[in-house]
Amino acid sequence: MxxxxxxxxxxxxxxxxxxxxxxxxxxxxxxxxxxxxxxxxxxxxxxxxxxxxxxxxxxxxxxxxxxxxxxxxxxxxxxxxxxxxxxxxxxxxxxxxxxxxxxxxxxxxxxxxxxxxxxxxxxxxxxxxxxxxxxxxxxxxxxxxxxxxxxxxxxxxxxxxxxxxxxxxxxxxxxxxxxxxxxxxxxxxxxxxxxxxxxxxxxxxxxxxxxxxxxxxxxxxxxxxxxxxxxxxxxxxxxxxxxxxxxxxxxxxxxxxxxxxxxxxGMDVIRAKEQKLMWRFFDGVKELDGVRIYGDFRDRNFERCPIVTINIGDYDSSEVSSELFEDYNIATRPGAHCAPLMHEALGTVKQGAVRFSFSYSNTEEEVDAAVSALKKMIEEG
Amino acid sequence: MRKRELRLVITFNTTADAMAMEAACKKEEMPGRLIPVPSVISAGCGLAWSTDESFRGDFEVFTERNGLSFSDMVSCVV
CATH class of the missing domain: 3.40.640.10 (Type I PLP-dependent aspartate aminotransferase-like (Major domain))
Structure with missing residues (x-):
């Protein structure tokens, strides 16, 4: 997994x-x-x-x-x-x-x-x-x-x-x-x-x-x-x-x-790797057709939590997350994330959102596999 | 039963304070050991530091210098 x-x-x-x-x-x-x-x-x-x-x-x-x-x-x-x-x-x-x-x-x-x-x-x-x-x-x-x-x-x-x-x-x-x-x-x-x-x-x-x-x-x-x-x-x-x-x-x-x-x-070493993985994923999905990314990614110098949360078109986030796991063995979190006011502000109350969150133990290969899976899912429509 | 003797006994309000005392004593090689709070001092539970009565002056200075919190420092037969 x-x-x-x-x-x-x-x-x-x-x-x-x-x-x-x-x-x-x-x-x-x-x-x-x-x-x-x-x-x-x-x-x-x-x-x-x-x-x-x-x-x-x-x-x-x-x-x-x-x-x-x-x-x-x-x-x-x-x-x-x-x-x-x-x-x-x-x-x-x-x-x-x-x-x-x-x-x-x-x-x-x-x-x-x-x-x-x-x-x-x-x-x-x-x-x-x-x-x-x-x-x-x-x-x-x-x-x-x-x-x-x-x-x-x-x-x-x-x-x-x-x-x-x-x-x-x-x-x-x-x-x-x-x-x-x-x-x-x-x-x-x-x-x-x-x-x-x-x-x-x-x-x-x-x-x-x-x-x-x-x-x-x-x-x-x-x-x-x-x-x-x-x-x-x-x-x-x-x-x-x-x-x-x-x-x-x-x-x-x-x-x-x-x-x-x-x-x-080294906390700095751990954080640097997580930031790198997050940005690799972000760069891999930002231009994909229909992908909407939530949050502030404008300043690469202001470090953020290693999270990229997205939606694809109007697809239910639960469907996307299920498919990621069932077809690609990739674990993400869909739906609402116990942050109701943030969902309201982002307009994702109904759709929820698919959260990809990275850790020091993840690898670039895993990130690339997640990007490829999303590309394929989008291509398939 | 062991022979009872006059000891200096330092009691604490929290286990964390007792642990801080033990750690500081170990670091500076101050004599003594943790014992259950003797009932002659307080009916109840908890940890106390027991050392030779003759070290009272040393412990007064030591606890002050290291900012160690304690509830009481008494001489008693335990």
Whole structure:
């Protein structure tokens, strides 16, 4: 199978990630639940992962790293734990439902939401962020990269607006964590939410958030923590404040190995290859009859998420994706991509769109095979 | 049962803080080991750092210098 659905999850994981998970599953106990070697081994593994990810994302301390099961959980914790009824939030039309649905839930309780506009290429209108600020604006919640178009958002610019106006800045780095350098301290990100299984190359069921030191987020969950058993409330100290229940030590071990792999290989090296594959595909399909490409591909110097999303004429995206898999063994994602407002802006609500997303493990031959398949399908009509 | 003796016991609010202590002690070869929090200090659960009582001064300086967070530093028989 030629797997070009890496924006959903990277299928090929580095061997060191697999080895780390196997090693963890055959040795670790429960972190923080005892002082025997198995439990301490788990606690040490989790702590080493915290240290590495803190450094990876520019956090000053390991305690700023909270482990969750994915970006969705991280975003729910951040959004619901920081924003109150009566607060106003600014977000974008690029967002995934992992941002939108928690916000809509809060809207039902009296939170107000405004959306920065979107240009014809699917980029946020940056001027809107400042224009939309009100006296009760509490935060800007913004993706770092659209999962539908691959457009990368200039989060430095948005962070500057947030900082200038005293707003919290919550970033969804689902499509960028691990492949674009992110420094939460330098950029001024209050909460960075990431997942482990996409461009981080780690196992599914892992993810986390990097929380600015001193920022108090109301816990979404409460429960066992391995400390303060007789307290009726969740401990206030980070990261335990936001981590109830047994951590995914096996997955976190794999995530740590993945982050180490990225660091060792070089994030720039990984990104350069993915960019090359994306542009090769783009150049191969851009002139094909009836192909419509979504997103901003005007500036080759402004790196984007390695995604090319298309439609062919009026064909249902599901039909195109099915044919690609059934006749050519090429895996893509069709339909709607959990980004309803982006589909509305692009006019693809009914048709959906076929997303080709590339990873470091893909090859030029695979890209060329995908281009050839599309050419043949179009020729056949 | 083992013979009990006077020890310096450092307790923590989170497992992560205990791990940070262990990692820092290992790096700077500070003596001691992690133990379960003795019930004489706190009924409950969690990890504590146990070391010889005579190192109290060293640990006060060490924790301060390394920015290590802890809940309490007490002498007790464990």
């Amino acid at each position: 030629i797997y070009l659905d890496n924006a959903a999850t990277t299928r090929k994981k580095p061997q060191c990630v697999i080895d780390a998970v196997v090693q963890a599953m055959t040795s670790l106990g429960n972190a923080g639940r005892g002082v025997h070697e198995a439990s301490l081994g788990a606690a040490r593994t989790v702590f080493a992962a915290r240290q590495h990810l803190a450094e990876f994302f520019g956090a000053k301390e390991a305690n700023q790293v909270v482990f969750t099961m994915n970006s969705t959980e991280s975003l729910n914790i951040a959004i619901k734990g920081l924003i109150e009824p009566g607060d106003h939030v600014i977000t974008t039309r690029l967002e995934h439902n992992s941002v939108l649905r928690p916000l809509y839930q809060l809207e039902e309780k009296g939170t107000e939401i405004s959306f920065a506009g979107c240009d014809e290429f699917g980029n946020p209108v940056y001027e809107d962020f400042e224009k939309l600020i009100r006296s009760n604006t509490k935060a800007i919640v913004c993706t770092h990269g659209s999962n539908l178009t691959g457009n990368r958002v200039d989060i430095e610019k948005v962070a500057g607006i947030a900082k200038k106006n005293g707003l919290l800045f919550i970033v969804d780095a689902s499509q960028t964590g691990g492949v674009f350098p992110i420094d939460v301290t330098k950029t001024g990100i209050d909460v960075l939410c990431f997942t482990g299984h996409k461009s981080m190359l780690g196992p599914q069921g892992t993810g986390g958030m990097i929380v600015r030191k001193g920022l108090e987020i109301r816990p979404l969950l409460s429960g066992g923590t391995g400390v303060h058993t007789y307290s009726k409330t969740q401990p206030e100290e980070m990261p335990t404040r936001l981590e109830a229940g047994t951590l995914n030590g096996h997955g976190i071990s794999g995530l740590c190995a993945a982050a180490e792999y990225i660091t060792k290989t």
